[in-house]
Amino acid sequence: MKWLAVVMALAMMVPAPHAWASMRGEWLKKTCKEPALSFAKGLCDGYVAGVADANQVYELKDGQLLPKLAADGSIEGAHLELRWCLPTGSTGPQLVKVVKKWLAQHPEELREQAAAVIAKALQQAFPCKGD
Template structure:
């Protein structure tokens, strides 16, 4: 149990040190989607931000079932990172008033709402 809390805390601290919010995360997620859908070659910055978005989505997706109940998410078996990035980008576009919040909190909230545990 302590390991889960430490892991969650580490995840939150990583993005807290970067001071990253949805305003910086959304363009990266969109760059990732554009590269997948259109085969667009991203700039170095877009590639970095897209990889950051995908990595954050993967981390929250894997840790989701271990989070406290009010934050917990359970992605279905076979859900891909690309699917997760699409979900997060869509959620941020539909909830722009939250873009000022921490990026980890945004991804966690999007997954919690889209993939609630049963």
């Protein structure tokens, strides 16, 4: 009987599929305001860093962050133009600051997907030469 209680407790800890889908700009704004050593602030920092790194395989299209595809339709070997070019030596806290500032200047984006919000902020702050 104890094992059933443990299994039920563990099952309730698994996030619902819609939980990640609800990560919008408003969630990002709230989470990134948390104290520096809080779990929520760690989520913010990690999420921003993840999107910044995902620039290698994703691109922003029509407000959505979508996989970049190679000519054969696969993600493998896709080398499309980068949407933002981070300067050498840029840090996670700097990227979070850029995103927070961008959100403050664009409150109309609070209902957008959090990853797309980050992508837009980074694209505006760090455009690639030739864009």
